[in-house]
Amino acid sequence: MDWKTYQRLAMRTKGDTSALRERLTLGALGLSGEAGEVTDHIKKIVFHDHDIDRAALVNELGDVMWYVTYLLDTLELEMDDVLEANIAKLRARYPDGFDPQRSRNRASEE
Numbered sequence: 534m535d536w537k538t539y540q541r542l543a544m545r546t547k548g549d550t551s552a553l554r555e556r557l558t559l560g561a562l563g564l565s566g567e568a569g570e571v572t573d574h575i576k577k578i579v580f581h582d583h584d585i586d587r588a589a590l591v592n593e594l595g596d597v598m599w600y601v602t603y604l605l606d607t608l609e610l611e612m613d614d615v616l617e618a619n620i621a622k623l624r625a626r627y628p629d630g631f632d633p634q635r636s637r638n639r640a641s642e643e
Contacts (some may be wrong), residue, residue, distance in 0.1 A: 536612045543602050556607040566599035567593060 550556050577583040599632045605612055627635055 539598070540602050540606070540612070543592040543599050544606050546599075548608065549605055556603070560600055560604035560607055564597065564604065567600055571597060575591070 550559060571590065574583075574586065574590055574593060578585055602612075604610075605615065626639060
């Protein structure tokens, strides 16, 4: 599925909250909560010797993507623009691929 199709279909379920502050709050809290569920699942794999439940991770990562999409919609941003900006930042930060030295010394870039 391409991103624009996902966005169109996912935002059919966004509800009727129209106030910007409420939408930003819902988006940020929802994203944080769903990312926490992904983190908790991985914690159980690493520290509690659970098996990887790919279906559960797909489900939780889908919820993360829903909230990312919701925030993009709220802020009238396009995913393509966000992705391109992120790659430009990564290319500037790590022009030859990841480098631990550049990672340790990146504070001067920000």
